[in-house]
Amino acid sequence: LWGLDTYTTEKELWSELGEVMTASIGPAGENLVRFACIVHGLYMHEKKKLRGGFFGRTGGGAVMGSKKLKAIAIRGNYKIEPVDSGKFIEFRERVVRLAREKLQTLTKYGTSAIMALTNSTGSLPTRYYEGGSFSGYEKIGPEIFNKLYVKKKITCFACPVACGRHSETSGGLEMEGPEYETLFALGPLTYIDELEAILRANDLANRLGLDTITTGNVIAFAMYLAEKKLIKEEWLRFGDGEALVKAVEMIAYRRGLGDILAEGVKRASEKLAAPEYAVHVKGLEFPGYEPRALKGVALAYAVSARGACHLRHVAYRPNLVGAHPFNPEVKVDRLSYDGHVEYVAELEDFHVVVDSMILCKFYCLPIIGPLLWREISEIYYLATGKSVNLVELRRKGEAINNLIRVYNLREGLKKDDDMLPPRIYSEPLKFGASQGQNIDLERFMKMLEEYYRLRGWNSQGKPLPEKLEELGLNEYIRSF
Ligand code: SF4
Incomplete structure (x- = not known):
């Protein structure tokens, strides 16, 4: 299995073991990328419209890779009975009814729904933390994403909300996601308004086993440094979808600049002598809320x-x-x-x-x-x-x-x-609905x-x- 991407790994395990639940890593975990993730259930959507999952943050995939642990497969049929089954079922029905009613926006748009709110309040991190609203919002926001790219809604076991999305590009590339956090990190943060490119980068990150929040952050950071001419990587420009896709692959295989970016923003900024521009707390990069x-x-x-x-x-x-x-x-x-x-x-x-x-x-x-x-x-x-x-x-x-x-x-x-990080105190937001705000x-x-x-x-x-x-x-x- 070593060397295979996460989809192929899961397929191989299923063909050998039958229907099992799996947790596996991709090449990024094998190559000890510090933000490699652990992936599971990528084919569950075919079975029961169930969603898979990505244990994204803080590099669990690199831990598995360091132990040469490619995958875990389990099968089980043990039943867990609540102490009071009757009341438990009644309670569950009440919660499900309420969830259907109260979480309708998640059902309708998935997690991308919140982008409407972050963008309008100027809290959508854009252009590597220069601004808080994205001029390309209409091209990548929840309306267009759901209309043009979502193939079906997917859900967790027994949940009527179905906030997950299974999407497809115009070229027929199918994938799980992207979620809001992925859309923000690969879109506004890198200043890219091409949904096709964002989806391709998301699919690549899923296959190679990368946390998309940190992936977007570290690429946007490199674009920011390239624009300031602090690194000589002219191909890496804000707004360039092809550069994004190329950078994702370079990181997973630790090629060229990708080897430095694979260390995450904190360590990469030290190696590139630019720690004052790095945005993170305790070494973990920001998610999509400014x-x-x-x-x-x-x-x-x-x-x-x-x-x-x-x-x-x-x-x-x-x-x-x-x-x-x-x-x-x-x-x-x-x-x-x-x-x-x-x-x-x-x-x-x-x-x-x-x-x-x-x-x-x-x-x-x-x-x-x-x-x-x-x-x-x-x-x-x-x-x-x-x-x-x-x-x-x-x-x-x-x-x-x-x-x-x-x-x-x-x-x-x-x-x-x-x-x-220092920029959050010293640098007010340059544009967007919260322009001028700092801490x-x-x-x-x-x-x-x-x-x-x-x-x-x-x-x-x-x-x-x-x-x-x-x-x-x-x-x-x-x-x-
Ligand atoms: S709302 Fe439902 S589908 Fe969405 S994460 Fe929660 S349990 Fe899963």
């Missing part, structure tokens, strides 16, 4: 345990819709520095519980999702027979986040790692200090002994 236009997201990216991630907190949502995630009567002003700290911490505690229970992020999307604290506590009870009240559930989330913090501190995390360093530091206080951490971001004791984490008090 923090200068969404001040709550600025804090959330900065303190997120694995770097600039949108899924640890989903803080973009309250910023974009202007309402507190758990108390919609309270307004959230995306351009103000006030009122973000408390809900960012609660969102982090909430989502770490959501992830621990392996629930869909969209069902748990505050304000519109049908599963919030109360419903999650109900699921826990119906599935296990153990009751956990809302206060206890939140406390579990807080304990997990503190444990992650302790782990990161032990591994050398410093307060400086909770900072945004004021002094006000940002106030948010950060308030966040540390609320978390029960000291001024250096270290959990205080009494906080660890309160959370039952006494054994870690002297571990960092």
Whole structure:
């Protein structure tokens, strides 16, 4: 299997083992590209209109590659029975009804739907973080993408929402996706408004096993440096779809400049002597929400345990819709520095519980999702027979986040790692609906200090002994 792309790998496994679930890597993982992903279920759409998936961020594919582990295939028929099946089914039916009603936009457009909101609010990162709205939006946005390229909707097991998309180019190239994050990273961020090229690059990234968010970021970064003549790569220009497709392949096989870009933006910027232009937090590149236009997201990216991630907190949502995630009567002003700290911490505690229970992020999307604290506590009870009240559930989330913090501190995390990249403070957005917005360093530091206080951490971001004791984490008090 070594050397095969992810589609062929899965096909080979199916032909040898029959219908199995697989997790595999492509050439990018084999070549230890630091943002290689783990891919699964690419052919499930043919079977039951089910979607596959890409464990994209933070380089799990490179970990498999380093162990020479190409793929895992499993088959199973063990049934898991909830403690109270009858009530569980009733509950499930209620949630499914609500999901159908509340997540209609996802059903209609898929995840690309949110681009309408990020573009109109000037929070769609464009031209490697120079602006926040994209002049080519109409050519790549949700309307045109769904109309011209989506072949069918695909879904996760038993979900009526079907937010996944199976697409096809005019040349007959079929693929899973692209999702919003891929569209943003391979489109506006690289200033490319040719959907065909974006789809081809998405397909290549899927086949070669690359995280599309980092892939788009690192290519856009190289385009930015080439334009400034800081690297001699004249072929790599903003807006050039062919250059994008070529660069994806060079990265996966570590050819030429691709060998440097395969290290991710942080390391590549050091090798190219341009760290001041690199956009990342803790080495993880930004997803599709511009923090200068969404001040709550600025804090959330900065303190997120694995770097600039949108899924640890989903803080973009309250910023974009202007309402507190758990108390919609309270307004959230995306351009103000006030009122973000408390809900960012609660969102982090909430989502770490959501992830621990392996629930869909969209069902748990505050304000519109049908599963919030109360419903999650109900699921826990119906599935296990153990009751956990809302206060206890939140406390579990807080304990997990503190444990992650302790782990990161032990591994050398410093307060400086909770900072945004320099351009976000010094360079206001040059164009778009949030033109002129930046992050004021002094006000940002106030948010950060308030966040540390609320978390029960000291001024250096270290959990205080009494906080660890309160959370039952006494054994870690002297571990960092
Ligand atoms: S379970 Fe969630 S991610 Fe999967 S199709 Fe449904 S809404 Fe989309």
